[in-house]
Amino acid sequence: MNFADVSSQDRGLAYGDGLFETVRLAAGRLAWWPEHLARLTVGCRVLGLSDPCDTDLRQSIDAAVLMSGKTDAVVKLIYTAGAGQRGYRRPDSVQPSLTVLVDNLPEVNPAWYAHGLVLGVLPVPFAGGMPTLTGLKHLNRLPQVMARTTWPTGVDECLLQDESGLILGGTQSNFCWLEGDCWFTPPIRGSAIAGTVRGVLNAHLGVKVVPLAVGRLALARAAVLTNAVWGVLPVGRIKGNLGGAWAGQMLELAPARQLATRWQVLSAAQDRPDAMPSWTQTAWVSTLQQEAFLTGVMI
Amino acid sequence: MNFADVSSQDRGLAYGDGLFETVRLAAGRLAWWPEHLARLTVGCRVLGLSDPCDTDLRQSIDAAVLMSGKTDAVVKLIYTAGAGQRGYRRPDSVQPSLTVLVDNLPEVNPAWYAHGLVLGVLPVPFAGGMPTLTGLKHLNRLPQVMARTTWPTGVDECLLQDESGLILGGTQSNFCWLEGDCWFTPPIRGSAIAGTVRGVLNAHLGVKVVPLAVGRLALARAAVLTNAVWGVLPVGRIKGNLGGAWAGQMLELAPARQLATRWQVLSAAQDRPDAMPSWTQTAWVSTLQQEAFLTGVMI
Incomplete structure (x- = not known):
């Protein structure tokens, strides 16, 4: 588990101005990562945050997973609009902040x-x-x-x-x-x-x-x-x-x-990888779009 | 401004599981503090958190104000359900966390x-x-x-x-x-x-x-x-x-x-103080109760 602290000025704390993802780490592999990244990306676009960078995210996750020494775990990402002044209005230049928590799998009865x-x-x-x-x-x-x-x-x-x-x-x-x-x-x-x-x-x-x-x-x-x-x-x-x-x-x-x-x-x-091209991500987002609540959000 | 960090496991960050108050500091005095405390207390009861302790809050605020060197400012309290494991369910024993931010008054046009x-x-x-x-x-x-x-x-x-x-x-x-x-x-x-x-x-x-x-x-x-x-x-x-x-x-x-x-x-x-007994707080909460959205919450 990573206990790195978060700025008390983070807009995630102040207003819940951000998103999270809960990803299963199975045998050292992030399960359904493209789908998680797709949802996070859609969320950022709806919230008006810049697209998350796959490479940066993966580097942070890999580092946190390595430090945890775990191969089967829950990886929780908290991705927020970063630190800002008081008030609902975001700063003109938002610097998103990322927190990665690697947690034990919950016990399943x-x-x-x-x-x-x-x-x-x-x-x-x-x-x-x-x-x-x-x-x-x-x-x-x-x-x-x-x-x-x-x-x-x-x-x-x-x-x-x-x-x-x-x-x-x-x-x-x-x-x-x-x-x-x-x-x-x-x-x-x-x-x-x-x-x-x-x-x-x-x-x-x-x-x-x-x-x-x-x-x-x-x-x-x-x-x-x-x-x-x-x-x-x-x-x-x-x-x-x-x-x-x-x-x-x-x-x-x-x-x-x-x-x-x-x-x-x-x-x-x-x-x-040969059996799994990027079709899943595309199909998954297409599913979201078919449900019509993400109309207007292009990915 | 206080930049003390917050635990990345804080439920305020994870779920917005908490409350805030924005109090005006005017000539070194917290304006309408009993009313703010009343609202915070009502909030804690609705959320199922223990009542905030007036003395503890005031000590933390006084310390933060002293450190800031300001006499006219905005004091923002963030009061959360504290650190917890992943999941919506709160830990059996909640230890609320308090963050006090002392900020400059915003410029009024x-x-x-x-x-x-x-x-x-x-x-x-x-x-x-x-x-x-x-x-x-x-x-x-x-x-x-x-x-x-x-x-x-x-x-x-x-x-x-x-x-x-x-x-x-x-x-x-x-x-x-x-x-x-x-x-x-x-x-x-x-x-x-x-x-x-x-x-x-x-x-x-x-x-x-x-x-x-x-x-x-x-x-x-x-x-x-x-x-x-x-x-x-x-x-x-x-x-x-x-x-x-x-x-x-x-x-x-x-x-x-x-x-x-x-x-x-x-x-x-x-x-x-002679002109201001506790009638304001009582009247203020009574106003809230008359509006009926806090029915059942006794203070």
């Missing part, structure tokens, strides 16, 4: 693989975030922090819904569910994050984007939760008691494990 | 006193913020940063409106307007901040809280902008071109100056 996660649904509507920042991994995450404090007991992750009863995703993950023989994921809305793994499932494994009203969860045969640290994890049970008749359900594990396996096969293909 | 500020109105609806955090000076301020980048040219401050066309306030200030012989201010909604000066005007100088649709600006005879750094500043002109017939207007300066003077008289009374 073995029961998650054996029986799947227990997934709750927060009954309180979740608001927060501005439409133009939707999907981005920006530093304004108080809504998620607050949601995290109100999870019911006995759940491993919790779905968030908006005031219309539409599911936004998990508090710290994206959500995909199986209906009939088709996998779906809700569109990225509000302060949901356009996850890299979700993007891969969407672009390459046929997962379709469809709005998900809370009640429709009753149609789910199986479900997975995804993020860059977990990869793809099966959901074993949804605990739901939202005032109506629906009280959650048990899910099938086999289809979820099958999707996880397909994702792992794709992940392994990253190690063969 | 002399034309602002002579002719009043030129106030714009952002035509794009402003969203962001979660209802339970409304009014608080929390660290999730990317919406304001983004709004600040889109100001039209030639304005000194810009009003923000929500998707219903209701005014939220200025980007970095609260707004009061005179209609007939009565001063009004819009209710605190969305990510607007319950300003300390606004609270004083509201609790002690008869400024009433009334919703303000954009079109109603046409009824304004005079207007002021308020924040802890500016105090009360007159608006000379509103520049508005929102697609309708209304294209802004010139305002009277005399009533705005009169309100500013009344506020200054109250401010001066703070120096006489």
